[in-house]
Amino acid sequence: MGRVTQRKRIDSWLSDMDGVLVHEGRPVPGADEFIKRLSESGRKFRVLTNNSIYTQRDLSVRLAGAGLAVPPESIWTSALATAQFLDDQRAGGSAYVIGEAGLTTALHEVGYVLTDLDPDYVVLGETRTYSFTQITRAIRLIEGGARFIATNPDPIGPSTEGSLPACGAVAAMITKATGVEPYFVGKPNPRMMRSALNEIEAHSETTAMIGDRMDTDIVSGMEAGLFTILVLTGVTQRHEIDRFPYRPSLVVDSVADLIDLI
Numbered sequence: 001m002g003r004v005t006q007r008k009r010i011d012s013w014l015s016d017m018d019g020v021l022v023h024e025g026r027p028v029p030g031a032d033e034f035i036k037r038l039s040e041s042g043r044k045f046r047v048l049t050n051n052s053i054y055t056q057r058d059l060s061v062r063l064a065g066a067g068l069a070v071p072p073e074s075i076w077t078s079a080l081a082t083a084q085f086l087d088d089q090r091a092g093g094s095a096y097v098i099g100e101a102g103l104t105t106a107l108h109e110v111g112y113v114l115t116d117l118d119p120d121y122v123v124l125g126e127t128r129t130y131s132f133t134q135i136t137r138a139i140r141l142i143e144g145g146a147r148f149i150a151t152n153p154d155p156i157g158p159s160t161e162g163s164l165p166a167c168g169a170v171a172a173m174i175t176k177a178t179g180v181e182p183y184f185v186g187k188p189n190p191r192m193m194r195s196a197l198n199e200i201e202a203h204s205e206t207t208a209m210i211g212d213r214m215d216t217d218i219v220s221g222m223e224a225g226l227f228t229i230l231v232l233t234g235v236t237q238r239h240e241i242d243r244f245p246y247r248p249s250l251v252v253d254s255v256a257d258l259i260d261l262i
Contacts, residue, residue, distance in 0.1 A: 010227060010261065012202035013038060013045040014076075014193065017059075019212030019234020020255060021047065024158065027066045028233045030256025035068050037262045044200040045074060048193075050152035050186040050216070052079035052125035052167070053100045076196040078151040078186030079103040079125060083110045084195050085185050086149065090120055095149075096141050098134045098170075099125025103151065116141065124174065124182065125151040126167050135174065142178045152186030154216075187216040193224035210255065212236060214244045222246055231255055 015021060021031040038045050047070050049059065056072035063070045079099070083106035086093060094113040097104055103125040104114060113119075122138045142148050150171045157166040171182050186192050197204060204225035211217020212234025221228040230248035232238055233255075241251065252258060 008206050010206060010208045011043060012197075012200055012207040013043060013262075014196055014207060014209045014221070014226070015045065015047050015255070016209075016211040016213070016217045016234075017047050017049045017063075017075075018051075018158075020210055020231050021068055022063065022066050023233060024160075025062075025066060027068055028231075028254055028256075030254055030259065032067050032069075034255040034259050034262075035070060037259050039069065041262050043262060044202055046076040046196045046200055047074060048076050048187070048196055050078045050154055050192075051157070052077055052082070052103045052151040052186075053127065054102045055105050056080070058102070076192075076199060077102055077106075078192065079106040081192050081195045082123065082125070082149060082151045082185040083107050083112070085191065086110065086112065086121065086123070093120040095119050095121040095123045096138060096146065097123045097125065098127060098130070098138060099123065099151070100127050102126075118144070119146050121149050122146045122174075123149045123151070124167055124171055126157065128164070130165070130170055135170065139174055139177045142174065142180050148174070148178075148180050148182040150182035150184050153184045153188075154186075188220040188223075190220045190223040193220050193226060197224070208249075208261075210258065214241065214246075214248070218244075218248050219246060222248075229258065 056075045060072040079102040087110040096116045096119045153168040154166045155168040156163040209221030209226040210229045214236045228248040229250045
């Protein structure tokens with residue numbers, strides 16, 4: 001267990017999903033007890049994911065399939081953060097969207113019009129089947145003046161067959177074609193953390209962020225002023241931590257080690 005930086009009591013919890021609570025669709029040992037303890041404690045929490053494919057309800061059902069009882073309203077995705085961002089920036093606007101139900105539903109719910117006719121924004125999210133026709137349309141709309149937003153910068157995503165190109169990789173292709181960089185809303189943008197904090201009306205000084213990646217979870221948690229906890233059940237291994245110019249507040253083997261902190 002790593003060195004603890006002493007600070008205020010942790011009243012609220014944010015947790016990444018993949019690599020922290022589940023790994024390749026299976027629960028991380030102790031994750032069920034961790035979620036159960038959180039729910040029983042009455043502490044406010046959100047499970048975060050950069051994946052914009054699924055709605056909150058979809059993800060709740062998927063987690064239930066892994067034995068984790070997380071209600072839909074306790075899940076916060078890059079799609080929801082993106083919809084909130086666009087609603088703040090330009091309420092009632094329009095967007096050409098490349099993505100799936102998680103993203104289109106979130107934008108519909110904030111009153112956005114989804115169109116390919118002179119939209120305010122091109123919004124790129126995650127999809128299992130990126131269409132060359134859609135990418136071409138996005139490039140032409142951006143050339144025509146549409147603003148470019150992407151849900152997250154992750155270049156690849158996991159699948160049972162191996163890596164899949166994800167939002168960041170497709171965004172790079174559109175940028176190469178247009179010369180226009182997107183604004184990424186998801187981690188490591190600290191906006192993702194702040195929007196989740198606002199959802200549960202929590203304060204950064206008394207909130208912990210649990211993640212398995214130094215380059216997304218820990219850096220965005222740190223930049224949002226949270227107590228950061230790295231678990232070693234996902235991407236980042238212990239020997240890699242010192243390579244980074246910042247450190248987590250605490251390093252543990254898994255969420256099972258955090259149950260007594262709640």
